[in-house]
Each structure stands twice: as C-alpha cells, then as structure tokens.
Amino acid sequence: MTGQVHLTLDEVHALAVRALAASGFSAAQAGAIADTVTAAERDECKSHGLFRIPYYVGALKNPDVDATAEPSITELAPGVVHVDAHFGFAPLALQMGADPLTGKARQNGIAALCINNAYHIAALWPEVERLAERGLVAFAFTAALPYVAPAGGTKPLYGTNPMAFAWPRKDHPPLVFDQASSMTARGEIQLHLRDGKPIPEGWAIGPDGLPTTDPKTALEGAQLPFGGHKGAAIAMMVELLAGALVGDVFSYEAAERDTGTGAPCGGEFLIAIDPARCVQSGAGQLDHAERLFAKILEQEGTRLPSDRRFAARARTPVEGIDIPGSLYERILEFIRG
Secondary structure (H helix, E strand, O other), X not given: OOOEEEEOHHHHHHHHHHHHHHOOOOHHHHHHHHHHHHHHHXXXXXXXXXXXXXXXXXXXXXXXXXXXXXXXXXXXXXXXXXXXXXXXXXXXXXXXXXXXXHHHHHHHOXXXXXXXXXXXXXXXXXXXXXXXXXXXXXXXXXXXXXXXXXXXXXXXXXXXXXXXXXXXXXXXXXXXXXXOOEOOOHHHHHHHHHHOOOOOOOXXXXXXXXXXXXXXXXXXXXXXXXXXXHHHHHHHHHHHHHHHOOOOOOHHHHHHOOOOOOOOEEEEEEEEEOHHHOOOOOOOHHHHHHHHHHHXXXXXXXXXXXXXXXXXXXXXXXXXXXXXXXXHHHHHHHHHO
16 A cells, blocks of 8 residues: 555554454553554654554564563562563553552652563653653663664664653643664664665664665664764663663673564663652742743754654644555554454
8 A cells, every 4th residue: 555544543542452452462462552652653753653563563473472461560679669571561561560650759759660571662751751740750761672883883782772751840741851872763764764765874884884874784784872982871871770770681682582573672760759859848849940941942943852742742633643555554464364
C-alpha cells in the first residue's frame, strides 16, 4: 500500500492492541504497549509510535521473550522499589511500578525504582512525565544493545543510552526532556533508511570507521556520542546506572544473549523526588522555576523542552495522525496472522 493512512488516536490504540493480541501478547502487555505507542503518535514522536509495533512483534522470535509476563514488585529498602519484568516488556513494568515509587517518594522525599529483565523499545519520557504529573521531579535511565562507539573508538560498545528528566509545573504540562547520549536516537536513522534519506554528517561511522551519511552503512557501523567525550561519559554513566547498579547487563552483554531481534533486554533506573520534602515549607520551588523558564523564553528563537510535543498533543486528538501505507499494511498482516 502506498501513500498515507489517516487514523484517529483511538484507532491507533485499537490497531496496536489488535496487532499485539493477534501476535500472542497478553491483554495487560498489549494494553500497556499500546498506551505508550499511542502517546508517541499523539505527540508526533514517530520513531516510537506505530513504527515500533513490528519491533515488538519481532522480539517474539527470541525464545526468552515472554509476551504474557506478569511483572512482580518487591521492596528492597524503605526508598527503593524493585520490579522484575520477567522478560516481558517495559511499559507494563513501568505502569505497575509507578504507584509504589510515588508513595515512597512522598514518604521519604526521594525514592528509586529498579527494573530488571525488561525488553525496552519505547521512549523514556512517558515514565518521567507520569511522575511529574503527580508533582514529582523525575529521572530515568536505560541502556540498550551496543550501537555507539566510545570517544575515540570505532566499534559499537554503548547503547544509545537515553536519559529523561521531568519537572512539574502548576499551570502547564510538565517540563520534560528525553535524549539519547548518542548524536541521535537509533530510530531516527531507521526512519531515514525507510524513507530513503541520507542522515546528517556526524551521526555515525561505517564499519570501516569512516564518517557516513548513508543510513544503511550507519546501522552496520557505529553511532557517535554527542559532544565527543562528553556524550560518551554520559553513555558510560547510563550503563552503570541501568546495568551494574540495578544488577542487570551492560549493552554489550545484552547483545551476547540477543538472538538478532534487535530488542534490548536489561534494566532501567528511575529516581523520583518530592519537591515539598527538599526545603523548608513555603519555599516555592515551582514558582521559582517559572522565573527561569520565563527568562529563557524572553529570547527570540527559544522554546522549552517538550513544547513541540505538547503543541502536537493539542492538535492530534482533533486532526488525527498519518502513517505510511506500507507500515499500516504491515501491521494488518500481524492481525491477519
């Protein structure tokens, strides 16, 4: 099928659920993944919307993946929650961990959520935004498969290793950013390949270690960290937080047990902070932050992180979204079986 297919957000969610259910996902797993995919389409984050459904289904080729897994929750310490995803997918584990993490953060002022054995194909901003909507400051970190060369190197070692941050606001949606420690998310290179477009210079090198603008060559070679050694240091930090700290694998170790599905399995680490418990009463941190945001926006050409997403969020429930006809047909093939 060529051209574009127009869908409402309800149709996006229903299409995702049908495709996942037909492929063997439990109702709980399919629903949580569909929520995440629909949120990405709603906010025009195309690289993590319906584009990801084939990756979720493709992950089932790995015999270790459990599309019906029920995550389990335990308390490791008064301020630490642990969720074992049991080799299911991250969205359900994150949904189940949100309430206990919120409770511990409000009780203790700060709390952590450690997730193990989760297949993670989604963006990070949904989990930190969920916490910020509850009035918490939030961080999230996860590794992946080895896609990114260390500074000065030419061979993949780190994942794209994103980190996300969210800050609550009184009269506005939360301020949120979610960024890879590489020059770009891997999904952006995959979209360039799908659409037959070259990638910008500086995103990647080929297997020969030379710079490339060809997305296929880039995917076969290594992505580059942003800012050279600075981005590489952040990528290493994320490996330590989402790997060693939570008792899970590094990106290169995840590759050792991958069966070629391209779906990384490992850990995720979240921190939630209650602003009200960080200062004496009446300090007004959120009002203080608004003064900084106002100063930023005084300068022409500036915007706050996530403003583009929130503008899309206001538009797409009314206007709907468009996806390539080829993607729509591929998702229908999962439903047909």
